[in-house]
Amino acid sequence: MIEIVRPGWEATVQDHGRCGLAHLGVPRAGAADRRSFDLGNRLLGNAVGAAALEFLLGGFVVRFTAATTFVITGAPVPAALDDRPMASDTWTYARPGQRLTAGPPPDGLRTYLGVGGGIATTPVLGSRSTDTLSGMGPGRLVAGDVLPVGPSPRAPGRPTDVVWSPCRPGPSVLRFRWGPRHDWFTSAAREAFVASGWTVSTQIDRVGARLLGPKLTTIDERQLPSEGQLLGSVQVPPSGQPIVLLANHAPTGGYPVIGVVQQADVAVLAQLPPGRELRFSPQRVRR
């Protein structure tokens, strides 16, 4: 078992989310930085998609009540097991009673604590994820929560040379494809979308990231009936400031989508803190 001593800003249980239920209005949820989450399970030898803890900006303390293998991935945090400093992206053991403490990351937002066997809380609609938009699954973790851990995988600690660093200095480039509603926007808006730099605002959560930059205007004031949305969709509300949909986005939405960020690059955006700069790079479509 793992006991939450301090959850920090926001700590949740996450896996790959609820699949196949978007037509009933159920958000997918799941890990915001899917690549870092998947890396943790690979390093531990866990089943693909075994549940882990996602926490925001450090300030996070847990106590292991039993011997546990674990790994930290995602935004790099200064971490210590009792008093011993811990590296990220490499698994290790905790003895019963040991505490893991994670401080704030110098860059990035979200860090994952994966454990051998995965977090074994009861799934809701096929997933253990906390859905921060609509409240499916368990709530955000609070001090005193005790989480069961699944049976350890037989061969933990698979070596891997695909450790990926979610946080890099300098402006990030997000690859995207135009549409499905790029034709709702003025040509000036489409040009500005790719020509200007964008700044991550303070309005970011697991649902989406609002960006600051030139105002993107539509040709007229038509309203779009709600339609299905993909992870990475760049929605533009009447304010003209785009919102990129992240892991916990609603399955449908009524703002026109100017473009969709490549699925692999959504994990990059999910780690960008407020104030960071990014650009959008259009990709050609192969058919």
Add this chain to the structure above:
Amino acid sequence: MAEPGAHVLAIRDVGERGLLVEVDTPASVRGLARWVHAQERASELEEVVPAARTVFLTGAAPALRWFAAAVAAVELPESEHSTGRAVEISVVYDGDDLADVATRTGLSVAEVISHHRDAEHVVGFFGFSPGQAFLEGVPPVLRLPRHASPRTRVPPDSLGIANEFTTIYPRASPGGWNLIGRSVGMPLWDSRKTPPNVLQVGDRVIFREPR
């Protein structure tokens, strides 16, 4: 963009993993969604999401390419538009906006109730909140826009109308719809059950007032 078929207005790519099919009417939305599910390659799709005028498919590129070509050529038989099921929902018409709806439509409260109760309602799609169904069938005399500024909290089981749609709020949430009553019968959503939903797209819904 593929050449669209009779009820299909446009087929649009959505990133690497999505295909958005626009159709002419809500009935075509239901018909297309049911047609998609009837195809063998539907098992390769992750999501099939009907909405007001679109059906959105997600999955890997080969399956989407196949569906883009197939949808462009599809003829949707009218019989596919409904499930043929009828579900009764017990409602009490006592919503906070009932008198206001009567004023704005020029009807009496009793007329608002009978026009709504006696209309034919069909589940069109789900959205906004898990299990929140949107039913087509509000008769033209009752069609009103949403409130300009939504309520911060609509109680669970509230029955709301806006334009041609009726919705039932499965849980407390913000909402801008005109509240005319509440569902008092069986819960329409239970996350512990498989499937969690009582209503399906294409079901006919009959509103009954308990005596």
